[in-house]
Amino acid sequence: MLETRGLGRSFGALQAVADVSFGVEAGELRAVIGPNGAGKTTLFHLISGLLAPSAGRVLFRGDDVTALAAPARCRRGISRTFQITSIFPELSVLENTRIAVQLKAGGSFRLVGGRSVLDASERRARESLMFLGLADRADEPASTLPHGDQRLLEIAMAVAQEPALLLLDEPTQGLAPDDTAATVAVIRQVAHEQKLTIILVEHDMDVVFDLADRISVLHFGRLIAEGTPAEIRASADVQKAYLGGLD
Amino acid sequence: MANLIEQLLNALVLAGLLFLVSAGLSLVFGILRVVNFAHGVFYMLGAYLGFTAVAVTGWFWLALVIVPPAVGALGALLEASTLRFIYRRPQIYQLLLTFGLALILEESIRIVYGPTAKGVDPPALLQGAISLGGLLYPRYRLFLVMLSLAVGAAVWLFLRTTRAGLVIRAVAQNSEMADCLGADVARVRTLVFGAACALAGLGGVAAAPMTTAYLGMGIGVIVDAFVVVVIGGLGSIGGSMAGSLIVGAAQTWGAFYLPETAMVIMYAVMGAVLIFRPWGLFGEEE
Amino acid sequence: MSPSRVLGAAALVALALGPWVLARHQLSLLTDLLISGLFAMSLDLILGYTGMLSFGHAAYFGLGAYASALVLLEFAQPVPVALAAGMLLAGAVAVPVGWLSTRSTGVYFAMLTLAFAQFLYTVAYKWRSLTGGSDGIAGVPKTELFWGGPSLASSQAFYLLAAACVVLSLLICRAIVRSPFGRALQAIRENERRFTSLGRDPRPFKLVVFVIAAVFAGLAGALFAPFRGFASPEVMFWVFSGQGLMMVTIGGIGTLIGPILGAMVFILLQEILSSYTEHWMIFTGVVFVLIVVFLPGGLVGTARRLGVRG
Numbered sequence: 001m002l003e004t005r006g007l008g009r010s011f012g013a014l015q016a017v018a019d020v021s022f023g024v025e026a027g028e029l030r031a032v033i034g035p036n037g038a039g040k041t042t043l044f045h046l047i048s049g050l051l052a053p054s055a056g057r058v059l060f061r062g063d064d065v066t067a068l069a070a071p072a073r074c075r076r077g078i079s080r081t082f083q084i085t086s087i088f089p090e091l092s093v094l095e096n097t098r099i100a101v102q103l104k105a106g107g108s109f110r111l112v113g114g115r116s117v118l119d120a121s122e123r124r125a126r127e128s129l130m131f132l133g134l135a136d137r138a139d140e141p142a143s144t145l146p147h148g149d150q151r152l153l154e155i156a157m158a159v160a161q162e163p164a165l166l167l168l169d170e171p172t173q174g175l176a177p178d179d180t181a182a183t184v185a186v187i188r189q190v191a192h193e194q195k196l197t198i199i200l201v202e203h204d205m206d207v208v209f210d211l212a213d214r215i216s217v218l219h220f221g222r223l224i225a226e227g228t229p230a231e232i233r234a235s236a237d238v239q240k241a242y243l244g245g246l247d
Numbered sequence: 248m249a250n251l252i253e254q255l256l257n258a259l260v261l262a263g264l265l266f267l268v269s270a271g272l273s274l275v276f277g278i279l280r281v282v283n284f285a286h287g288v289f290y291m292l293g294a295y296l297g298f299t300a301v302a303v304t305g306w307f308w309l310a311l312v313i314v315p316p317a318v319g320a321l322g323a324l325l326e327a328s329t330l331r332f333i334y335r336r337p338q339i340y341q342l343l344l345t346f347g348l349a350l351i352l353e354e355s356i357r358i359v360y361g362p363t364a365k366g367v368d369p370p371a372l373l374q375g376a377i378s379l380g381g382l383l384y385p386r387y388r389l390f391l392v393m394l395s396l397a398v399g400a401a402v403w404l405f406l407r408t409t410r411a412g413l414v415i416r417a418v419a420q421n422s423e424m425a426d427c428l429g430a431d432v433a434r435v436r437t438l439v440f441g442a443a444c445a446l447a448g449l450g451g452v453a454a455a456p457m458t459t460a461y462l463g464m465g466i467g468v469i470v471d472a473f474v475v476v477v478i479g480g481l482g483s484i485g486g487s488m489a490g491s492l493i494v495g496a497a498q499t500w501g502a503f504y505l506p507e508t509a510m511v512i513m514y515a516v517m518g519a520v521l522i523f524r525p526w527g528l529f530g531e532e533e
Numbered sequence: 534m535s536p537s538r539v540l541g542a543a544a545l546v547a548l549a550l551g552p553w554v555l556a557r558h559q560l561s562l563l564t565d566l567l568i569s570g571l572f573a574m575s576l577d578l579i580l581g582y583t584g585m586l587s588f589g590h591a592a593y594f595g596l597g598a599y600a601s602a603l604v605l606l607e608f609a610q611p612v613p614v615a616l617a618a619g620m621l622l623a624g625a626v627a628v629p630v631g632w633l634s635t636r637s638t639g640v641y642f643a644m645l646t647l648a649f650a651q652f653l654y655t656v657a658y659k660w661r662s663l664t665g666g667s668d669g670i671a672g673v674p675k676t677e678l679f680w681g682g683p684s685l686a687s688s689q690a691f692y693l694l695a696a697a698c699v700v701l702s703l704l705i706c707r708a709i710v711r712s713p714f715g716r717a718l719q720a721i722r723e724n725e726r727r728f729t730s731l732g733r734d735p736r737p738f739k740l741v742v743f744v745i746a747a748v749f750a751g752l753a754g755a756l757f758a759p760f761r762g763f764a765s766p767e768v769m770f771w772v773f774s775g776q777g778l779m780m781v782t783i784g785g786i787g788t789l790i791g792p793i794l795g796a797m798v799f800i801l802l803q804e805i806l807s808s809y810t811e812h813w814m815i816f817t818g819v820v821f822v823l824i825v826v827f828l829p830g831g832l833v834g835t836a837r838r839l840g841v842r843g
Contacts (some may be wrong), residue, residue, distance in 0.1 A: 071731075
């Protein structure tokens with residue numbers, strides 16, 4: 001499904017991501033972990049197309065998408081959420097999700113009418129909201145939602161686009177334990193029912209070991225370990241990376 | 248040859264004045280993330296206040312010293328009483344506010360001073376022309392070049408080497424963190440805004456003997472300053488310098504070779520920069 | 534029928550009755566209000582719905598005015614031809630200017646719009662042979678509705694034409710903001726980066742709405758020229774753009790009808806204040822600043838918010 005070859009990105013003298021080569025199979029749920037500053041979000045930007053790499057390639061479903069920018073990659077099937085909630089604040093919860101569907105599906109240049117476009121996207125949006133448990137807040141402005149629900153809205157927007165690959169950037173960030181458990185359940189359900197491939201960046205180790213099929217570990221921008229949860233838990237390299245440096 | 252030197256000097260004079268105005272504009276954006284639409288009017292205010300100061304005291308040097316702080320104080324006062332309350336809102340509202348302030352200030356100047364331009368005599372020391380190897384060049388203009396160079400260097404040194412400058416740069420990079428570390432962010436903002444207005448006011452006072460104080464000054468300089476910061480990039484003093492030189496040169500040579508279309512050259516340069524770097528030569532991607 | 538529909542219908546009826554109910558100078562004032570309202574509404578398309586702050590919108594009003602003036606004076610065509618010319622010229626200029634300007638966002642965009650507008654103003658000011666320079670073009674006639682058709686010289690007739698244009702424009706703009714395109718614009722306003730990550734480049738959208746807004750501003754200008762009988766560089770000056778911004782803000786950013794009301798309030802305020810003092814501009818400026826700080830939703834926005842709670 002997704003493959004990166006020698007992917008790297010530097011900002012001036014800072015090498016945020018260096019020589020990352022890994023592959024994710026279709027239907028897999030892969031977690032990417034690493035200490036703070038390891039380059040996880042930068043990696044996501046490189047995969048989703050918000051950043052162009054300094055080196056290396058990104059292959060999606062066998063095609064080289066390195067030259068494509070974010071909008072094109074999204075239309076090809078990569079949807080993502082953001083670490084810092086990035087929604088449309090003054091628009092309603094429903095509209096947030098509906099516009100996500102419309103932008104990917106097309107028809108956005110219909111200046112008059114377009115009733116069918118609006119109806120179809122609304123239907124799909126409501127499905128997604130129901131799935132995420134947000135259906136009863138559909139008409140409220142997104143900015144009025146509590147933090148936990150906003151994180152769910154992020155996921156609803158991405159899922160509504162019916163992607164092939166879903167990138168979740170710290171979906172449980174800032175959530176209370178109850179909300180975390182609910183979000184984990186939702187992610188598992190989404191992965192199962194929609195047969196999505198998911199790459200997950202997470203700090204919460206319980207969530208990671210709960211959800212992941214395989215785990216990739218990043219440290220100072222480099223891939224230092226990859227394997228099943230059991231393998232990673234036992235790996236000396238990983239322990240050194242997390243515990244060896246400063247907290 | 249003499250012609251070339253004359254044009255070069257003219258370009259430097261223009262660039263210097265533009266730098267004084269656009270450096271302040273750039274600073275305010277870098278630190279407050281606000282484009283102060285009223286900036287040009289502070290420049291104009293400096294010129295008119297300079298006229299008054301000279302008319303009252305007869306001393307240009309005195310005007311040069313007391314007008315900029317006065318303009319700066321007014322700017323700081325306006326920032327603290329209006330802009331300060333709307334920082335958290337979408338950027339549009341701050342722009343609209345500074346626009347409203349610009350209108351109020353411009354009208355106030357018109358009410359107080361009337362529609363005719365006010366001439367200001369340069370001090371005796373700087374009157375007349377000086378001979379530069381066969382070229383006769385106005386003393387006052389040379390003074391302007393030196394003044395802007397000196398001020399530019401002072402601002403740069405201040406930001407780079409003093410503790411206050413460090414605080415300002417910290418607030419520019421990450422205001423929340425600076426706040427946590429004890430910097431009084433609100434006060435820094437007010438001071439920077441005031442300082443920027445003072446710079447613009449200085450530009451106005453300095454320009455008045457050369458251009459007279461007239462009502463179109465505000466909009467004229469702000470449009471040029473906008474072009475400068477678009478080319479150079481907001482938030483970068485170096486960018487303001489580069490942009491000022493480019494615009495100053497374009498206008499001077501354009502005015503000489505193609506008088507009717509001088510402006511076209513400036514906008515053409517701006518257009519060209521934008522095609523390749525929509526955030527200016529030294530600016531940051533938004 | 535919902536309250537807003539009733540209001541709308543009532544307003545339409547009131548507008549239609551104008552020529553029979555109002556005196557000539559009142560009708561003239563109303564025409565002025567409608568034309569300015571159209572200008573403000575066009576600005577709201579880019580400011581309120583797409584979040585693009587333009588300081589140079591007056592340029593397109595001016596282009597419309599000059600094109601219309603020339604068509605009416607030099608070629609003696611019916612007014613609708615002049616209107617079309619105004620819209621065409623405004624739209625045509627907006628394409629390259631918009632393309633360059635929308636490559637930048639936020640404050641850069643705002644500054645660019647001002648710079649381009651000042652450039653166009655200077656062209657209008659200096660190109661004496663075409664535009665009459667600082668004197669502008671005077672003696673623009675109100676011609677006829679169509680070739681061989683009824684004359685529009687009377688204030689009643691011209692008022693009806695202007696009112697029809699404004700109402701039609703409002704309906705078109707309303708349809709646009711409700712369409713998939715209009716929804717996309719609002720998403721751009723709210724969060725451009727998210728928009729990009731959801732699958733579209735915002736720039737084509739911004740360019741299209743910029744041109745559409747320019748066309749409607751051009752229509753307003755094209756109505757202005759025969760209405761007032763002249764076209765001059767002032768209507769391209771930044772102060773006029775600023776007045777547009779004030780009208781939109783006072784009425785309510787992002788409401789379409791708000792800017793029209795805002796224009797009416799602004800002009801009426803101007804009329805009343807100018808009879809007391811020649812420095813009415815300052816008071817308007819102060820009111821504007823107060824609204825920006827305390828009532829950012831403007832009249833309509835605040836009313837809606839109160840209505841929702843009540």
